[in-house]
Amino acid sequence: MPPTEATAAAIGKSVQIYGEVKGSEDLLVDGTIEGTITLSESRLTIGPNAHVQANVSARDVVVLGALTGDVLASGRVDLRAGSNLKGDIRAARLSIEENAIFSGKVDLAASERPSAGHSASTASTSASKPSEALLNATN
Numbered sequence: 001m002p003p004t005e006a007t008a009a010a011i012g013k014s015v016q017i018y019g020e021v022k023g024s025e026d027l028l029v030d031g032t033i034e035g036t037i038t039l040s041e042s043r044l045t046i047g048p049n050a051h052v053q054a055n056v057s058a059r060d061v062v063v064l065g066a067l068t069g070d071v072l073a074s075g076r077v078d079l080r081a082g083s084n085l086k087g088d089i090r091a092a093r094l095s096i097e098e099n100a101i102f103s104g105k106v107d108l109a110a111s112e113r114p115s116a117g118h119s120a121s122t123a124s125t126s127a128s129k130p131s132e133a134l135l136n137a138t139n
Contacts, residue, residue, distance in 0.1 A: 010028045010030065012030055013049040017035070018035060020035050020036050023042060024040075024042060025042055026039075027042065027043075027044050028045045029044070029047055030049045031049070031051075032050070034054060037058070039059070040058070043060040044058040046064060046083070047065055048064045049065060053068045054067075055069045055087075057072045058072075058073055059074050062080065063085050064080045066083075067087065069087045070090075070104075071090070075092055076091060077094050079094075083101065084101045085102045086104060088104045089104060
């Protein structure tokens with residue numbers, strides 16, 4: 001296990017949470033969560049076995065499993081190969097790997113200065129080329 005994940009709190013694949021999850025440390029979710037997840041200054045990793053139906057707010061969000069809900073990140077959102085995200089993304093940076101599935105709107109703006117004139121675009125894609133998906137999502 002990489003050192004960054006070894007220090008993260010973990011929710012195992014047999015754990016089910018219904019309600020609100022808040023914290024100030026990195027979190028790895030591999031179980032089921034329905035509700036909201038708030039980790040303002042931390043990294044959230046949605047593991048490959050996870051089934052999350054929640055609005056998410058964190059510094060960085062990495063999705064390896066299934067997430068249904070809106071994502072608000074002050075830093076970066078990574079959609080890894082095999083992930084499935086249905087919801088809107090608002091973040092400073094976005095990365096979509098090949099074979100990631102994303103359906104929703106994207107608003108890429110610095111968290112300190114959200115631009116009122118920046119229009120969110122709609123994307124529904126199964127990314128075959130990461131750069132192509134990113135271009136389609138931001139145009």
